[in-house]
Amino acid sequence: MILLLFVPLTFFAQLEEARRITQRLCSPEFHGRGYVNQGDSIAAEFIAAEFQNLGLDPIKGNYFQSFTHNVNTFPGKMEVKTGDRLLQPGIDFLIDPSSPGGNKILNPILVNYELIKNEPQFIWTIKHVLKDKTHDAFVFDFSSAPKDSVKDFIKFSRDFITVSKMPVFLVTEDKFTWSVSDEVLLAPYILLKPGTWNEGESITLDINQQFKVNYTSRNVISMIKGKGCSKKTIVFTAHYDHLGRMGSDTYFPGGNDNASGTAMLLVMAKYFKEHPPKFNVLFIAFAGEEAGLLGSKYFTENPQYNLKKIDFLINLDIMGSGEEGITIVNATLFEKEFALLQEINKEKDYLTQIKSRGPAANSDHYWFTQMGVPAFFIYTMGPNKNYHDVFDTYVNLSFAEVMDITDLLVHFAEKLTSK
Ligand SMILES: [Zn+2]
The missing domain is CATH 3.50.30 (Glucose Oxidase; domain 1)
Known part of the structure; x- marks a missing residue:
């Protein structure tokens, strides 16, 4: 009990925050954040409101970056x-x-x-x-x-x-x-x-099936400018879209994929707002990931922020467990940064393991890697194997390592930009 007194309050606040956001994003009113009943758009509005509540600024006039794409949907029977x-x-x-x-x-x-x-x-x-x-x-x-x-x-x-x-x-x-x-x-x-x-x-x-032509999806983007005159920029990304509804009565909540990563993105945003960093931090919640990494592709082709000015990008996708550690995609491309992550983890004793993986086109970091932006894609590992199915729910998530991962990434971003 006495030990608990030494644990900072933010420690629990982060976990509570991650749970609150994930639960909201998984609720039926978001329709699985897909293309039936504008579920993805409802989620976009929710994230923008969260950015606004935190006091984060958009890069352009508002938080949204729109693009269109075709999509097959099942809205009814x-x-x-x-x-x-x-x-x-x-x-x-x-x-x-x-x-x-x-x-x-x-x-x-x-x-x-x-x-x-x-x-x-x-x-x-x-x-x-x-x-x-x-x-x-x-x-x-x-x-x-x-x-x-x-x-x-x-x-x-x-x-x-x-x-x-x-x-x-x-x-x-x-x-x-x-x-x-x-x-x-x-x-x-x-x-x-x-x-x-x-x-x-x-x-x-x-x-009942409906093919939607030129459906509008929106990336949601905000940033915190660094203190002083730092030219360094760290970007956190997570896709918020999921698979939506398969008929009017069934939806895919996408708890682990990727309500959890979106929640982590907002937890990081809250942290940096409360602890103003020396470096610039960009937060991008991507749309259309499940439809073929569309939101991140659009952003890299129409960047709202100069890609050359990004020092490092951290993409969070599937963040709801962590009992078995995390995996870093692109670890073999950025060995120095991977070693730094390992070093911090060892020193602070956060996660059971940080696994190295090579490049892969399996989430939104991909287009940035193609454009020469240094990036890691981080996903958690654990006993929860629900993926792209109706069982990927909020209640099936353990959030085992939310706080450790937050701390790890804060230290990582600070060390990367302090050189
Ligand atoms: Zn997915």
Whole structure:
């Protein structure tokens, strides 16, 4: 108990702050921060209001940087019935992000490994179905196929839509991992969990899909000018968008990915506002990351801040755990900076490990690296493996290392800019 007295109050305040922001961003009113009900835009407004409450200035006239892109969405009905059983979206089935919708009762034919193995029989069956219209959909099931060929079969099943122009269902035990698409397939493509469909049963679809052209997304940007005449600049980035809604009743909260990183970004902003740094600090909450790193791409092509003046960029994506430490993407590109991070961590005994990883195009730091801006992408590691699924919720986050990571990054930014 006595030890607790020596712990600074900000210590707990940071954790509370990270929790508050993440919980808000994950709530249903933000619709999974995607493109249904303008969820991403609601999140953008929320972040801008947080910047304003903290007293942070925009770089330009306001906090926003707009850009447009196409996106496929599922705003309404999302019903799949096998026989007379109504399946649960995100649990029993997952619609491909590029899928069109539709409203029809289908009479599918089963295509399994046994059939595909017997090539003449397979070709005959397919021809027969396509020509005589004996069936109007396909259910692919490769559960008995050799493990090393399953991937190819899955790819084949999706490509098959181009040929058949008929709905395709894929029975798969793989974890459901959703994403965002800017294109539309010729017919619905839907993943089913094993046991949700029996051969001979009909499949009823009632799915509302809408392709949005030139949808407007917004990066949210603010900065704190350094004390004195420091020319150094550190940038913190995190994408706030996620996958949105898969139908009106199901949404992907994106707790770890990346409400947690957005929260960390705002925690860092609060820290530096309360402890004015000698260097300039920029905070960028990116939109459109899940749609293909679109917000960061747009920013690097239309920078609101001279990219050459950025000394280092730290991208925070998936910050909700940390029991097993963190990983640094680009560690092998910036060995000196990585060594500094290791040194601080060892000295202060913050995290169990800081793992090194090479460059990867897996988050918003990517375009900055391409433009020659020194950058790290930091993600936490821990037992929480929920990713791009309906289980990536606020309650499933441990926030094990929020305070240690904040301290680590503050020391890192200070040391980097003090040379
Ligand atoms: Zn993601």
